[in-house]
Amino acid sequence: xxxxxxxxxxxxxxAGPVGLFAVFELGLLDVxxxxxxILDRPGGQCAELYPEKPIYDVPAIPVVxxxxxxxxxxxxxxxxxxxxxxxxxxxxxxxIDGGFRLTTDxxxxxxxxxxxxxxxxxxxxxxxxxxxxxxxYEGKSVFYSVRKMDAFKDRDVLIVxxxxxxxxxxxxLQPVAKSLTLLHRRSEFRAAPASVQKMLALVESGNxxxxxxxxxxxxxxxxxxxGATVKAPDGTTFEQPLEVMLPFFGLTMKLGPVxxxxxxxxxxxxxxxTEKFETSEKGIFAIGDINTYPGxxxxxxxxxxxxxxxxxxxxxxxxPDKKLIFQYTTSSSNLQKKLxxx
Amino acid sequence: MARIxxxxxxxxxxxxxxxxxxxxxxxxxxxxxxxIAAECGGACACATCHVYVDKAWREATGQPEQMEExxxxxxxxIRPESRLSCQIRVTEALDGLKVxxxxxxx
Numbered sequence: 001x002x003x004x005x006x007x008x009x010x011x012x013x014x015a016g017p018v019g020l021f022a023v024f025e026l027g028l029l030d031v032x033x034x035x036x037x038i039l040d041r042p043g044g045q046c047a048e049l050y051p052e053k054p055i056y057d058v059p060a061i062p063v064v065x066x067x068x069x070x071x072x073x074x075x076x077x078x079x080x081x082x083x084x085x086x087x088x089x090x091x092x093x094x095x096i097d098g099g100f101r102l103t104t105d106x107x108x109x110x111x112x113x114x115x116x117x118x119x120x121x122x123x124x125x126x127x128x129x130x131x132x133x134x135x136x137y138e139g140k141s142v143f144y145s146v147r148k149m150d151a152f153k154d155r156d157v158l159i160v161x162x163x164x165x166x167x168x169x170x171x172x173l174q175p176v177a178k179s180l181t182l183l184h185r186r187s188e189f190r191a192a193p194a195s196v197q198k199m200l201a202l203v204e205s206g207n208x209x210x211x212x213x214x215x216x217x218x219x220x221x222x223x224x225x226x227g228a229t230v231k232a233p234d235g236t237t238f239e240q241p242l243e244v245m246l247p248f249f250g251l252t253m254k255l256g257p258v259x260x261x262x263x264x265x266x267x268x269x270x271x272x273x274t275e276k277f278e279t280s281e282k283g284i285f286a287i288g289d290i291n292t293y294p295g296x297x298x299x300x301x302x303x304x305x306x307x308x309x310x311x312x313x314x315x316x317x318x319x320p321d322k323k324l325i326f327q328y329t330t331s332s333s334n335l336q337k338k339l340x341x342x
Numbered sequence: 343m344a345r346i347x348x349x350x351x352x353x354x355x356x357x358x359x360x361x362x363x364x365x366x367x368x369x370x371x372x373x374x375x376x377x378i379a380a381e382c383g384g385a386c387a388c389a390t391c392h393v394y395v396d397k398a399w400r401e402a403t404g405q406p407e408q409m410e411e412x413x414x415x416x417x418x419x420i421r422p423e424s425r426l427s428c429q430i431r432v433t434e435a436l437d438g439l440k441v442x443x444x445x446x447x448x
Contacts, residue, residue, distance in 0.1 A: 050385040121381070129418055130446035162415045185420050190412035214420060250389065250416035252448055253381060 004109065008034045009318045011102055011112040012082075013090050013258075016044020018288030018303030019118035020073040025311035026116075027080030028335055031318050034110060035082050036102075038089045038123040043070035045120055048251065059301060069300075079340040089123050093261045099283065114314050117270065117279070117286040118303070121253035129160075129247050131218050141225035142245050146173070152244055154178045158228065160215060161248030162186070167195040169246060174208050181209040181240065183230060211240070218245075258290075266292055276313035277306045283317060285310045344437040348375045348393075351445040360432040366441065367391040367428035377443035384428040389416040390448060391427040393441040403430050403439070419444055 010026055012019045015037035023033050041047055046055075046066030054063045064072070088104040099113040126144035128134060134142060146152070146169055157177040159170050162184040168191075170182045182199065189196045202208045216237070217229035227241045255268045263270055264280035269292035272279055279286050287310055288303035296302070315324050329335045336342035346369055347357045360369035370378040370391070379390035386409055395403050400423060406414065410429045414420055427441065 045382075049382040049387040053385045053387075127416065127448045130448060185415065188411075190415060214418075216419075249418070249448065252388070252390070 006034060006108065006110045008032055008110060008112050010034075010114050010116055010314060011036065011090075011100075011110050012116045012118055013037075014044060014118035014120055014288070014290075015039070015042040015084065015086070016118060016120050016288065017046055017069055017073055017300050018120070018307060019044070019116070020070070020077055021304050022116055022118055022287060022307040022310065023077040023080055023082040024073075025307045026314060027077065027082070028329070028338060029311050029315040029324065030338075031114075031311065031314055033080070033082045033116075034085060034112070036085045036088050036090055036104060036110075038087065038125075040086050042074055042084065042086075043067065045253075046070050048124055055300070057299065057301065079338060089256065091257045093257075093284075095281075095283075113283070113318050115284045116307075116310060116314070117258065117284065117290055118288045118307075119256075119258060120289045122255040122258070122268075122290070123253070124251040125254045125256065127247075127249040127252045129215065129249060131215060133218060136223055137218065137220060137225050137245070140223040141220060141243065142247070144247065146246070149173065149176050152177050155243045156241060157181070158183060158240060158242040158245045159248070160184070160245065162189040162191065163248060163250070164191045164195065165248040166246075167191040167199055169248070170199055170208065171195060171202075173246075174202055179209075180207075181211060181242070183211050183213055183215065183240070185212065185214050185233070187212060213238070215240075215245075215247075272306075275309065277310040278313060285314065344432050344434060344439065346432070346436065347438075347440045348378075349440060349442045350377060351443060360436075362433050364432050365428050366393070366430040366432060366436075366439070367426075369432060370427060375443075377447065378427060379447045380428060386410055386413050386426060386429055389413045389426060392417040392444055392447055393425055393427045394421060394423045394444065395425050395430075396440040396442070397423065399436070399439050399441075402435055417444075418446065418448060 009031045010033040012022050012033050012035045015035050026033050051067040052065050088106045090102050091105050092103040094101050100115050102110040152173050153176050157180045159166050160183045174180050203210045213230040213232040215228045216231050219227045230240050231237050270279050270286040272286050272291045274293050277285050277287050287306040289298045327335050344360050346360050349355050358373040367380050381390045382388035410426050
């Protein structure tokens, strides 16, 4: 294998609260972990959906926000030095001798003894506007993110949306595109005021156009867009010529490639046993919102419990010759040394 | 108790009982009304519980606050009667409320 392959004991898919606490439970048992997440930061739904919303059912913490919980977990797992790989999605998972090979959409390859799926409601993916036929344009004329600015060079670009992504890419692509139109349903923006100011200045100077409305229909052929029908706030419609469209409507959760890994699934959830939280495939575990079993509750605290039990079984796979003696962090000098408090 | 009717895109109607204090989204989810995804569970963070409030009920349900108006940017086919159902609090005064569910939440 190439030298670029990352070898590790465990790969945790998902950096939400449950994936983060799994680092802790595995770390106490000397299992080294790498954590992969599609978002650009830890926290999962806590960071993406409710960073400022109070959570009231984390034991011993009467109230904590999604962001605070994430920050505290990051502090708690720091001693174990897990490596994080953000903005990456695990696309392929295959069994190899002694474990698994995982490949991300960025091409990073891991070889790991076990895999812990803590992917919550699935991976966060950009929302696809429910416009008839939009699939046929995706990747050629419709993009939900910008990987290479070159793809927009000398093109007639339509950006749809009023958030930070829409504004940021309006500013970034304006110098590259042949023409750029920003389309939004209203004249208020939920974006950084500085970006809005810059965008308005570009409209003022005639470098971009800003139009009010919502796309109702796409026109084109063979994957190439030529225009869109737009409904203006007053109910009238107009035709917007374009070659490339970038819709920015936020993120939604999709199970994604997990469905293709040969695991048994029940209504997009992964069945596990309640002793080891192992899936239908030995060595692949599922904890947190993504798993299911009789009596399952989608609670953060349940995910923490699942992680603790999962770690016991993982230890057997990673250290088949070692007998695990159960210890408490309150009294074990061995565990306290790992935590860096002794 | 308030009776709330959810009208699907195809015209199918479901009427449910809602307790004052809960949200219209919660009333939908509790009664397994299709078309209300409510991915974020009511945090006004996902725009997947989008509904159209019947004209007669616009005043009784009130106007969206800033946060909801912002989040509606992430919904599709927004109309003047668009609301996020997780932000409509059920009261006795909403007995008889009718809301329409869009063709798709995304």
